[in-house]
Amino acid sequence: MDILAKATALVGGTVAALRRIGAPTTQAMGGTPEIPEAKKQGIMTLKMPAAEGWKDGRLPTCAPGLKVNAFAEGLDHPRWIEVLPSGDVLVAEASQIETPPKTLLDRAAHATMKAIKAMGNSANRVTLWRDADGDGVAEHREIFVENQSQPFGMAVVGDTFYLGNTDGIVAFPFPPGTTRLDESAARKLVEFKPGGHWTRSLIVSPDGTKIYAGVGSLTNIADEGMETEEGRAAIWELDVATEEARIFASGLRNPVGVAFEPSTGALWTVVNERDGLGDETPPDYLTTVVDGGFYGWPYSYWDRIVDDRVPQDAAAVAASICPDYALGGHTASLGLCWMPEGTLPGFGEGMVIGQHGSWNRSKLSGYKLLFVPFENGKPSETEPPRDILSGFLSEDEKLAYGRPVGVCLGADGKSLLMADDVGDVIWRVTGA
Template identity: 30%
Template sequence: MLKPLVLTLSTLACLTPWSNAQALPLDKIILPAGFSIDIYADNVENARQMALGDKGTVFVGSRRAGNVYALIDTNNDMKADKQLTIASGLNMPSGITFHQGSLYVAEVDKIWRYKDIEAKLPEIGQAELVYNKLPNKSHHGWKFIAFGPDGKLYIPVGAPCNVCEEPLPFASILKLDVDTKETTIVAKGVRNSVGFDFHPKTGELWFTDNGRDMMGDDLPDDELNHVTQVGQHFGFPYIHNADIADPEFSNPEIAKLNTPPVLNLGAHVAALGMEFYQGQQFPEQYRNSILIAQHGSWNRSSKVGYRVMQVELEGNNVKSYQPFATGWLQGEQSWGRPVDIMTMPDGSVLVSDDAGNAIYRISYITDDAKK
């Protein structure tokens, strides 16, 4: 039976975009010269993955809140002034994506579709069940989803543990044909990917993966990985990073299959959403580089992460890895946790924050604008 929607016209409420801004110390955020950060929307409870509709609607998933939102900028001032709760009471609907006029929402074990959603707003049609054969374990069960250049829906299935041996599709990234319901395992040995994107020139899948816990403050690193063939293995649970053997699990034959990461991102930084920047607003050195949201550590003796990092590439090789936006962590106190990155049509970038309940907009003041 299809899950009912919790929606009335009263849920379409005008936001006061700066109503909570005093509680969000944006003056603490450090950006490269020429960049600025503003509030795009606040009071977006537990904001996680974002998706952009054809008509400019910013859709936002959540994890703990169980909600899916639509944010609307009615006067084109780069701040959302209307917020609609599309659905509530869902099971960790962190992952969302927009494709061919429809919004797709991932619960732990189901994929739903809202057809022609922007054409119907503020009314919402009944959700269609697309797929219901994903595992229903909640540990690392929340999703990040996106359609690839091949038109298939890519879905990570995290390991239901810190570290363990479980059969596929656990610890993998699969792709789903939403018409035939056929699935293909794209990558194996992936502990918990909550962010990926496709290279703008090659179309190949790149993804972040969170390293296991309880091996100390500095081991193992989170990873940035690159899939070059379907079914590739990325080591978990036997090998972490390029060559760190797991202290609890061993399988020499599978360990030989380990694909080393393109880049070690740091231990416990909780690398989540990532995106190849393809906008035209930022300076040239940002084009086709990767921006990664690091949610921040939860079990390290001193906190790390809580920032947005930039990875500059030369071909498929890393040229540099450096901070892009920092300041959500002040000493050992954090006031925000970046989750996802999304480029807007004007080339600015949105960053979601599930602790600050906000969406930020980072923009660059171009030379023409300065003049």
């Protein structure tokens, strides 16, 4: 560990310890969360466990009635998963790329991110994994596509494969039986501004006519002005037939995972909210997104609570939509998929969320695979969320064995697959 990293750990740990004394004891969760009053942090809380990985046979902790095994190992920062119609599993391997720091806080943040393997060289590829014998472990691996720009979201419509690179959506020919894409045949359909919150998730509408993409902000609270944020902090919609794209919903600081709820057809996303206001302020959230909807960022959060660090737009605040369901402060909820009833024993239908885990709070949060039960197309008001997988963080919060990211249904419909970008593994969860 270099001198800057040591100083960051010392200062960050001291600041976090002092703030932990007055930290909230309960998380801001649910449809009507209790959100503490904002406390602006002159020095941002930087607290991050060191990346430990899984050693000596250690595994994540399963909910009762479930079991977990490594479906694929030896990846390079796996982030997102797509199961092809053939049953083959695609994994996007990519990382946040270090850029020249502009401030001392940037330098400290970079050192913190490197400690958890959240920043570094990006593999910039998608690999294909096959479990030919059906034992729940992939024994075949090959390169599906490489030389990409921080690839993340993936989607298939007919004979076309769509890839969400940080700088845009790229389309490839995808005839039946394809196990390696022709990079020379790629067409860029949509341009995105790269960098900042760099992930670009994709999902196809149930009727196959649209593709939706999550695009995060460049900065925390439009620190470099709204012009630099144009086209960001939004869900984009791509028309498959015309290949025209537009912003579908905005004011979403960093919308990552996207999923459809089948009974209503509504599009949902998980959003990472702003930093620097306290452990539980504001909470990350799960919400529906509607055509033309504005969700407050950067001017306000949750139900029109103004962030006075930002030059205000009263009309935008008044028009903002309150999210549906709070997930706790700084959980870094990234992965999202709909889980039908009957997928896992003991669990009904609902959304499964990969919580990557916090860094901007005095007591760490997230670091789990969370299930939010649904009733009548909405999060249940009577049944609380439950952990599917936990145990990614040491009890003293100094070590991270893994960090959950993308999650999806297995090809058999009776399992979940989850990417872990610290353990460099894809976990498979089934009934015990």
